[in-house]
Amino acid sequence: MKIQDADLKLLRIFETIVQCGGFAAAQSTLNIGASSISEYVAQLETRLGVRLCERGRAGFRLTEEGVQLHAAAQRLLGAVDIFQMESASVRNELSGQLRLGMIEATLTDLASPLLPAVRRFGQAAPEVNLQVLTDTSSGLEQRVLDGRLHLAVGPFPVEIPGLDYTPLYHEEQGLYCSPPHPWFDRADAELTTEELKTAKLVERAYLGRQELDQLGVAKPAASVDSVEGRAMLILSGNYIGFLPPHYAQQWLSHGLMRRLLPERCVTRLSFQILTRRGMPLPRVVRGFIEHLQAAARTALTT
Template identity: 65%
Template sequence: MQIQDTDLRLLRMFETILQCGGFAAAQPILNLSASSISEYMAQLETRLGLRLCERGRGGFRLTEDGAQLHAAAERLLGAVDTFHMEAGALRNQLQGVLRFGMIEATLTDTHSPLQVAIRNFGQAAPDVRLHVQIETPGNMEQHVLDGRLHLAVGPFPAQIPGLDYTPLYREEQGLYCSSTHPLYERAGERIPVATLSTYRLAARAYLGAQELKLLRMTQAAATVDNVEGRAMLILSGNYIGFLPPHYAQPWVNTGLLHRVDPDHYVTHLDFRIITRKGKEFARVVQSFHEHLLEAADEVRGVKRGSRKK
């Protein structure tokens, strides 16, 4: 089919509905009534000849065709956004939509350059709209590869072909238990690794091997992709697990969490910027990439220009 402006508008509406989780939740974002949204989606389905979603008393859910269209629409809209950015660059203007991926639970990390970079970039390029997606590292890699994201920041332990990985900053990870866990009574003690191996570990799905090796365990009792889920398991008292100290600190302050033997049980996540290998960046993407690196230097107190090329 020939893609027209109307199709792009309907696809963007479709993507907004998915991000909101249904027609009702999308109403205030789209500033449309539920009946109008339903009518527009019917137009898109008629245009494509596909049933994209089920809606009604059973709730909102994508059909198999709808899920496939969602992936294709993200790639198409990402390419359109890139075109707009490049067209603006020809007029010496930084504009368009920049699609950026990051992991959750980084906001309280004082070593993260993301807030500084976003602030400085927003001042330098006020006409660029940031579209931020919170994803797992694996999803971000896939979405940068297929063009749904222009770039992303996160910990990527197994680097894959087709992507460039630029070091950005490092995040500490400490081992924690809850106030109801047996280890809590041993605060301040040196805990032998043999003792830790008798407890259940809640590990990160994408970094579990690193944690298991440090604790000399053969397998984790639970795996979870996000920090909040891991914190919930640890706070239950049934598991120990690694958390960023900046994230765990509020519970440490109230006595609900305790950091276990911090001199011996510590790991680090190396955060990197990922971009597609061999691809010439749009000026907007290149500018944001540079702002991330400059912000990392600023947060570390490194003088600009001293970064190794």
């Protein structure tokens, strides 16, 4: 199949459908109707001579050929985006599309370099189209690895092959509980080591046993990948768990949450810049990373 401009359009529509999980869900993103989406997919299937997906009452599902095309299209479209950014660099311009990934619940952290970096980069490169996606740490790693994201910022405790991890900043983590948890009205001095070992702790799966071992807990009572999920379980009063203090403050200020043993139960989560190994970084991506690192250095000195 010789690639033409029209084919790139069809592939981008197909990729959007896959990412959204079906024709109906892709309508608002593509801003076109279901019948038009169906026609575009039919055109792509005709061009390729294979059926790419099953759609109907049973829902949306990729065929084996559709899975293969999805992987190939990600590589092709990623390469096209990089070419567009690099060709703009030849003209001494910063333009194109920059796809950035981040974890949730970082905006309230005054030490995070993300917001000042986005602000300054937007002023320095107003022609760049910035797309921001929020996901779990493992989800961000997969998206950078397959080219759907140019870079991501988050905590990645276990490094996986094919990715580069550049240290950026640290985020403090504290231990919290909420009423009606029995420890909410207990003084820290009254909490014993044995009680901590039997606590119903909400585990962050991607950290392994780090938090469990700190408290001496044998196994977690619950496991979540998101900050909001941990906060929900802690606020139920049935569990204790670690949260960033900047995020927990909204409940502390209303007496709905309490920090436990702040001197003893405190950790620091390392945030890193994640990029794909072995791939030259376009000038636009390098420029954004420079703004991230400059903002992180400024935060350390203030």
